[in-house]
Amino acid sequence: DNLKRASELVKQAAQQGAQIVALPECFNSPYGTKFFSEYAENIPGQSTQMLSEVAKECGIFLIGGSIPEEDSGKLYNTCTVYGPDGTLLAKHRKIHLFNIDVPGKIRFQESETLTPGDSFSTFDTPYCKIGVGICYDIRFAELAQIYTKKGCQLLIYPGAFNMTTGPAHWELLQRARALDNQVYVATVSPARDEKASYIAWGHSTVVSPWGEVIAKAGSDETITSADIDLQYLADIRQQIPIHSQRRHDLYSVEEKPK
Numbered sequence: 001d002n003l004k005r006a007s008e009l010v011k012q013a014a015q016q017g018a019q020i021v022a023l024p025e026c027f028n029s030p031y032g033t034k035f036f037s038e039y040a041e042n043i044p045g046q047s048t049q050m051l052s053e054v055a056k057e058c059g060i061f062l063i064g065g066s067i068p069e070e071d072s073g074k075l076y077n078t079c080t081v082y083g084p085d086g087t088l089l090a091k092h093r094k095i096h097l098f099n100i101d102v103p104g105k106i107r108f109q110e111s112e113t114l115t116p117g118d119s120f121s122t123f124d125t126p127y128c129k130i131g132v133g134i135c136y137d138i139r140f141a142e143l144a145q146i147y148t149k150k151g152c153q154l155l156i157y158p159g160a161f162n163m164t165t166g167p168a169h170w171e172l173l174q175r176a177r178a179l180d181n182q183v184y185v186a187t188v189s190p191a192r193d194e195k196a197s198y199i200a201w202g203h204s205t206v207v208s209p210w211g212e213v214i215a216k217a218g219s220d221e222t223i224t225s226a227d228i229d230l231q232y233l234a235d236i237r238q239q240i241p242i243h244s245q246r247r248h249d250l251y252s253v254e255e256k257p258k
């Protein structure tokens with residue numbers, strides 16, 4: 001059902017004119033450590049095959065949210081990205097696992113079943129260069145800074161914040177990452193299901209390099225869209241030139257060689 005629903009909505013977004021489309025975190029599975037092994041798939045597999053086909057059919061770039069991925073006996077939370085000809089452009093395994101304990105509110109330990117990824121994921125499109133993170137990855141400013149250093153102008157985070165951290169941090173983190181780096185930031189959440197064991201906050205959002213929210217969904221299932229305007233991004237970087245004003249002699253954020 002989820003695959004059918006997701007492919008229909010991707011097609012609708014493309015019909016509405018979207019050239020880059022993104023799905024939410026764990027779009028093919030309930031979000032919860034007890035579900036990941038049951039819903040995990042190899043890549044390629046049923047879910048990613050659908051993503052590749054629908055990207056090709058619609059001639060769009062498709063950031064396929066994430067799925068629980070099984071590889072060599074390990075599970076990952078993985079986002080695959082497909083180009084307009086259906087080829088796999090990037091595979092991002094969530095780098096920072098969601099392990100938190102907020103007493104009386106929420107305890108979640110992704111590391112009970114998942115293994116973290118250990119690589120960065122960027123890709124080029126004719127519209128802009130894009131960096132991908134998954135949910136908790138957005139809390140790490142360093143990742144967004146490294147993507148920006150690599151030339152990304154849009155950062156996309158499929159994510160599923162919850163009823164505790166969602167109202168407190170979801171929009172704030174996106175605006176912070178956008179403003180710090182003067183990039184567009186887009187997040188894509190599952191709709192809220194009050195009956196689920198993990199209730200997602202929803203509110204997929206797009207934020208501009210000025211830090212403004214330029215599109216925002218509610219908590220129900222919907223399609224949200226915005227334009228990425230690289231001239232606007234360039235204007236902001238010229239007006240407030242933090243990129244050329246950094247004190248590289250005093251500090252740095254760097255990718256480690258592997």
Ligand SMILES: NC(=O)CC(=O)C(=O)O
Pocket residue numbers: 098134135136137139159160161162165166169
């Ligand atoms: N679900 C996540 O990975 C992250 C999250 O909900 C949060 O950081 O809060």
